[in-house]
Amino acid sequence: MTMNGAMISLTSTSAKSLIRRALFGGLVALACVNGSLAAEPNPDFTVKTKYIDASITLDGTIRANAPLADNLLAEGKRWIEKNRVEAAKEFKTAPELFRDGRAWVFERGYSQTAKAGERYVSIVRIDYVYTGGAHPNTFIDTILWDDEAKKQISVRPFFKETADNGPTLKALRAAAIAAVQAEKKERGIDDSGTIDWYKGVEPTLLKVGAVSLAPSTIADKSAGLKFHYSPYAVGPYAEGPYTVFVPWETFKAYLSPQGLAIFAGNQPSGAKLGRQ
Structure with missing residues (x-):
């Protein structure tokens, strides 16, 4: 440390x-x-x-x-x-x-x-x-x-399957990385360097990113998932942490009945937390 x-x-x-x-x-x-x-x-x-x-x-x-x-x-x-x-x-x-x-x-x-x-x-x-x-x-x-x-x-019950390198985790990884890249672009950060910052983001539940439920415009529902990355996880320390949002529709096809029951609506206005 x-x-x-x-x-x-x-x-x-x-x-x-x-x-x-x-x-x-x-x-x-x-x-x-x-x-x-x-x-x-x-x-x-x-x-x-x-x-x-x-x-x-x-x-x-x-x-x-x-x-x-x-x-x-x-x-x-x-x-x-x-x-x-x-x-x-x-x-x-x-x-x-x-x-x-x-x-x-x-x-x-x-x-x-x-x-x-x-x-x-x-x-x-x-x-x-x-x-x-x-x-x-x-x-x-x-x-x-x-x-x-x-x-x-765990969030596992919300999905039909969560096998390492399986379709669900591959889809979540791709969506999370795309969201981080979009956030970097919004911050004006050039992400075309030689270091592969996303190598550590793997299609496994423990390495895809720290996941939380996102609040929704519909009461008692979640609008999707937020992926939280500490400094160094997806960029140099100077960039700080990242919190990115993936709407539930992006992974709807992978949700179990239990997951479909809790996801709905949109992220509330002002809830975007790209920087903490």
């Missing part, structure tokens, strides 16, 4: 707040459709020692859903504990990494972005990690929660 380059101290309040504002800004953008964040939330869990400064933040909509909040908070705590153990080990063996009171920073935020079928809750998780280097790292992932079963689930 450590990047090569000039060391940046995060011991000052201003430096830490920059990351917190960046995290909050991403969550605000992701949650702006359903208005789940009205003000910057305080962390729901924090750990602060000589070698680690970590926090977990849930948005207001998630906090109001006790089973979901408990599940995500437990997941976040496990993540912090794993990194705390690693930081403690490095603090003993390589104290120079923590000179001048510098601590490793781990901040995780969860934001609910859509709900469909009266039970499927889509969540975007953003991690900001700084363990020394030229800049913090950003990691974006998604979670699908079943409010009825009270557990995290």
Whole structure:
């Protein structure tokens, strides 16, 4: 996780707040459709020692859903504990990494972005990690929660088949890459370089991109899928993250009856989140 380059101290309040504002800004953008964040939330869990400064933040909509909040908070705590153990080990063996009171920073935020079928809750998780280097790292992932079963689930039941390199995943990969390329063109980015940035986007459920349900103009439906890519995933770090939208009609032919029941409508005006 450590990047090569000039060391940046995060011991000052201003430096830490920059990351917190960046995290909050991403969550605000992701949650702006359903208005789940009205003000910057305080962390729901924090750990602060000589070698680690970590926090977990849930948005207001998630906090109001006790089973979901408990599940995500437990997941976040496990993540912090794993990194705390690693930081403690490095603090003993390589104290120079923590000179001048510098601590490793781990901040995780969860934001609910859509709900469909009266039970499927889509969540975007953003991690900001700084363990020394030229800049913090950003990691974006998604979670699908079943409010009825009270557990995290996969999008597999929404499709007739989701085999690796199968027709569904090939179609989703092609649509996601096309959407990223369109977003790059809109940003004025030349995508004709020699590096194949899309090599890592594979036609498998785990590598096609972090997928979330997109909100819809029709209540309790999803207008399609959003694919979330962290910095470096589909372009150089300077381009930042990408969130692109694929309308449900694009993959309608691959949907199972369960999927057909939750997809309908269009993406609401102003819901486009190409940059987070």
